[in-house]
Amino acid sequence: MDTPLQHSLGKKGGRAWSLGVAGAYMVFVVLVLGFVGFALTQEVELVSADYYQRAIGHQDHIDSVKRAQALPAEVAWTATREGGQFAFAFPVHKIRGTLQGTIHLYRPDDFRRDREYAIALDANGRQLLPAADLEAGLWRAKIRWDHGAVGYYSELVLRVD
Numbered sequence: 001m002d003t004p005l006q007h008s009l010g011k012k013g014g015r016a017w018s019l020g021v022a023g024a025y026m027v028f029v030v031l032v033l034g035f036v037g038f039a040l041t042q043e044v045e046l047v048s049a050d051y052y053q054r055a056i057g058h059q060d061h062i063d064s065v066k067r068a069q070a071l072p073a074e075v076a077w078t079a080t081r082e083g084g085q086f087a088f089a090f091p092v093h094k095i096r097g098t099l100q101g102t103i104h105l106y107r108p109d110d111f112r113r114d115r116e117y118a119i120a121l122d123a124n125g126r127q128l129l130p131a132a133d134l135e136a137g138l139w140r141a142k143i144r145w146d147h148g149a150v151g152y153y154s155e156l157v158l159r160v161d
Contacts, residue, residue: 045111064144064153071152077143079156085128086158088141092125101145103129105158108138119145134160 048054054061068076078089088103099119107113113135121127139158144151 048111060151061153064151067150068152068154077141077154077156079141079158081131082128084130084132086131086141088127088129088143090121090125090145092121095147097147099145099147101143101152103127104142104144105129105134106140106142107135108140119143131160136160 072094075091075094080087080089090099092099099121101119103117103119105115105117115129115134117127117129119127137160139160141156141158143154143156146152
């Protein structure tokens, strides 16, 4: 004999909720697997391949930035666009000795487009770098230089049209 609850659910009504739960679970599993598949196909780019080694030397970088910021205002790097080139300038007449280092043109959205040049200033303290092979957009010039045994670091923002 059927109880009132069983009679109100009917014969098929008892299984309907279990099919609903199973269906909801299956939809959840499919969505999770779809998200995992999507996440695995995304390319993840690190700022540099040797980020761990760079993290160890981070305090040296902080010190280089502070030393560059402590220089007088007239002793600073500048970058201007001259035709198809960028002219990087440093007032060499304000210092004694030579500069050594690198100018790293960093593209934030794709590390494969980065360029690195050794600092080779002319007698006027200028260095010309080609802009023609740089794609349009935002670039950062990361300039590391040594004067004597002391390291310095500056960054400039460049926009290529």
